[in-house]
């Protein structure tokens with residue numbers, strides 16, 4: 001494993017760099033709070049934290065446009081936030097409150113937002129891939145210049161849906177960005193224990209899908225690579241598969257005792273943390289001082305506090321509304 | 334001896350693996366992770382990775398491979414993490430396992446056991462809370478079990494393995510922590526329903542994760558002077574009609590409690606059979622308590638409202654008695 005941090009000049013301006021840093025910090029602090037709230041039983045059910053992987057969502061989503069479609073998994077809090085859902089509506093959703101993005105019906109795994117074309121947290125592994133193919137097909141047939149970005153873990157690659165989607169997207173030259181977040185583990189199963197071919201790009205390439213592989217802990221590299229891929233896809237050349245090499249610091253979910261990996265491995269990856277690496281780089285480039293960092297962190301902290309207060313003050317959806325929005329037509333029994 | 338439902342399942346696995354070298358367990362995270370519901374915890378160390386076989390996320394592939402291994406002379410136990418993901422393997426279960434013996438005119442059989450967690454109640458929302466026991470129970474060629482007690486969790490697996498045809502076992506996720514006294518006599522058959530509480534006024538017919546709720550409802554009814562009988566189906570296919578009908582003929586009223594959605598539920602099938610065979614023995618129209626016909630919501634109060642609950646069972650029984 002490469003333990004060195006990315007260094008050197010950035011391919012974009014300071015303002016944008018600070019925006020990337022702030023978004024990573026927003027995900028981190030929001031999720032740290034979520035973990036705490038889970039302990040306090042304010043958030044229930046499944047909770048899959050993205051801590052350690054923030055650079056992937058931040059760098060890649062900043063490469064996309066408002067017209068683009070996003071399809072995500074159950075580990076999607078960060079994607080939702082960066083895409084433009086308010087932290088308040090995310091937090092309220094986690095509380096199960098009516099003010100949440102799905103009125104409390106979805107919880108942490110099912111964040112949706114039509115306004116930002118965020119087609120949801122799908123909690124069936126690989127369930128989002130065929131949907132992304134269809135969204136891209138619709139865009140193509142309607143003559144829209146959008147790209148559909150579909151996020152999934154490396155575990156999803158073992159599912160038939162992955163292979164069928166690769167083939168369809170390539171066969172029909174559809175504008176799909178397949179964003180594979182390779183954090184090396186699918187629950188307790190290491191990649192090498194689940195794939196005969198662990199070179200993920202080779203799999204995608206076998207369908208004649210263009211591929212990229214990038215250090216997912218380096219937000220600048222994630223951004224650049226995604227921009228390149230996005231351009232290729234948007235120009236009508238067909239889909240692209242991007243492997244983001246990353247790592248989750250926390251357990252798979254709050255139910256996971258995390259006994260299947262070496263604690264030293266986790267510590268090693270933490271040394272290459274996306275936040276701390278990028279902060280160090282910005283300081284080295286004299287784009288950020290410690291005081292500025294602390295001020296940014298305080299600003300983000302205040303946003304988290306506001307989100308929690310908002311969720312706390314929220315209401316419950318009335319039980320009478322249980323069947324509301326089941327179908328456009330009222331009775332469906 | 335007191336034992337949890339989870340430990341009972343583990344003991345059953347251990348016993349089966351020790352008794353027959355053809356038996357092996359495979360599924361997602363059954364080994365290193367220890368099973369997503371910790372059922373197989375520790376078994377990897379005991380039996381090794383060949384027989385406690387972790388699979389990739391390939392439900393169609395590994396369930397099909399289990400069916401193939403059964404055809405090839407092994408006795409596989411396939412664990413599908415939850416019924417929700419079994420939908421990805423539906424083709425192999427329905428189009429292959431269930432049909433093989435009949436299609437081949439008895440030349441081939443598929444002695445596979447497929448276990449999976451099912452049900453709601455843990456606030457894990459719409460895609461992780463399904464109950465599709467009714468779908469599987471509608472398929473000729475399958476045997477479908479729903480252990481609801483520690484005794485059944487301990488005893489059913491071995492009996493399922495001894496069956497020459499495919500057997501599906503549904504473990505309701507709310508039952509894993511259930512603790513009960515393990516009986517000295519092991520369960521010896523997977524063909525009949527059981528009377529879990531004898532009564533005379535209304536027959537409450539249920540299975541799986543709804544059994545504890547139904548028992549609680551029966552207690553509540555008893556406090557109001559209503560003597561309910563509780564039937565635990567145990568086996569969802571083939572249905573033990575004799576036990577169901579005997580109870581209904583005695584009580585002359587029946588409520589079926591089933592966590593599946595009402596339309597097309599197993600409850601509907603049971604009511605139809607009662608209506609076909611015991612219509613003139615009834616003193617009141619049949620009733621059922623099922624899940625509300627909505628995807629399972631995350632928020633606790635909505636999830637509780639969507640599921641069968643003791644109070645709803647009590648209300649249905651009382652309505653039948655004009656109370």
Ligand SMILES: Cc1ncc(C[n+]2csc(CCOP(=O)(O)OP(=O)(O)O)c2C)c(N)n1
Pocket residue numbers: 075123124125126152153154155156157181183185186187252361390392414418421
């Ligand atoms: C079809 C299906 N099978 C199993 C599961 C249970 N499950 C949820 S997440 C997960 C691991 C997925 O790993 P990966 O795709 O690498 O994504 P990560 O969780 O690492 O982000 C499993 C096995 C599921 N949700 N859907």
